[in-house]
Amino acid sequence: MKLSGRSYFAAKTNANFPANRERLGLPTIQGIVLLFDAESGVPLAVLDSIEITIRRTGAATAAAAKKLARSDSSTVTICGCGEQGRVQLEAIAGVLPIERGPGRSMRIRSARGDLPRPGAASSRSRSGRRSTWARRSARATSS
Numbered sequence: 556m557k558l559s560g561r562s563y564f565a566a567k568t569n570a571n572f573p574a575n576r577e578r579l580g581l582p583t584i585q586g587i588v589l590l591f592d593a594e595s596g597v598p599l600a601v602l603d604s605i606e607i608t609i610r611r612t613g614a615a616t617a618a619a620a621k622k623l624a625r626s627d628s629s630t631v632t633i634c635g636c637g638e639q640g641r642v643q644l645e646a647i648a649g650v651l652p653i654e655r656g657p658g659r660s661m662r663i664r665s666a667r668g669d670l671p672r673p674g675a676a677s678s679r680s681r682s683g684r685r686s687t688w689a690r691r692s693a694r695a696t697s698s
Contacts, residue, residue, distance in 0.1 A: 562593035567604050582638075584608065609639055613646035621650040629654040 557563075569586035576583055586604035591597065620628075628651050633640040647653055 563590055563599070564593045565590050567607070569604055569608060609642045612639060613642040616643050617646035617650045620647045624651060627652065631655075 565588050567586060567588045569584050571583060572581075572585055573583055575581040575585070582605055584605060586608065588600075588602040588604045588607055589598055590600040590602065592599055620631075631644065631647050631651070631653050633643055644653070
């Protein structure tokens with residue numbers, strides 16, 4: 556990658572620790588991104604990978620949705636509604652006219668962010684879109 560006339564490369568390492576959230580209050584994914592000067596190999600930065608990974612995954616989803624979904628799509632379903640689900644919804648809404656976003660989480664305790672809590676039939680998200688909680692995938696994926 557070239558920026559301001561300099562070339563860089565990065566290496567990312569992520570590890571998955573599923574028990575972290577419940578046991579230690581830490582994110583499930585732990586990792587770093589190392590940024591290097593591409594000409595000399597000198598390490599320039601060590602970055603936490605969580606935010607970078609979440610945003611990159613959201614951007615990839617938005618690019619796919621823009622290419623594959625109908626341009627007038629106004630409803631999106633997010634299965635697994637933790638922090639990544641919130642970012643996915645934000646990214647997709649940036650490329651499609653999303654008005655409604657039903658969500659479902661396999662682990663109800665992990666649902667947070669832009670989607671409503673269990674028991675709330677419907678609510679407005681921080682972005683003003685209507686979100687609906689679905690306990691069953693079939694309901695979340697039906698129009």
